[in-house]
Amino acid sequence: MELGKQIHAYFKDNSQVEIVKLGHHGIRSNIPGDDISEFYRHGKRTLVVGIRKGLxxxxxxxxxxxxxxxxxxxxxxxxxxxxxTNLGDKPYMRGNVNVEESWNRLENT
Ligand code: SF4
Known part of the structure; x- marks a missing residue:
């Protein structure tokens, strides 16, 4: 996905940003913290870039x-x-990079 590559290129040389490559699982377990306030703080500083499967x-x-x-x-x-209360104890942001598929799905809805 081109957008995913652009996002990676934007962040890859930023020494303050840690990039972690994951499969479909393990997002929440890779957000650090020892208590709920740390989970919240790290979660709010986490961007997950992924591909939405179900359209x-x-x-x-x-x-x-x-x-x-x-x-x-x-x-x-x-x-x-x-x-x-809806975002869980690790409230990360998620961006889905298969935007074209979503637009195509939208046009056929
Ligand atoms: S969803 Fe709205 S009210 Fe809640 S943290 Fe974000 S901007 Fe604030």
Missing amino acids: KFQSCKPSAHYQLPLLSGCIGQCEYCYLN
Whole structure:
């Protein structure tokens, strides 16, 4: 995926960014921390770049018919966030680089 290569090229020479290559499993276990506040802090600083396998769109009523599955998570750290309970104890961001497939799926939905 070209977008994945561009993201890798952007970060690979940044000494403050650790790049870890993983298979389909092991994301959560690679986010470090000894307690819930460290899990949260490291999770909020983690970007997972992946390929979305299932292209079925999740419904998102009543605000929208469907959720476009390009990104999930949030880098924000708002104290009032009610989504924190949905993001788990390691709330990482995920970007799916197979954008073309999602667009094609969208056009046929
Ligand atoms: S309220 Fe929650 S989802 Fe919204 S920007 Fe803040 S942390 Fe992110």
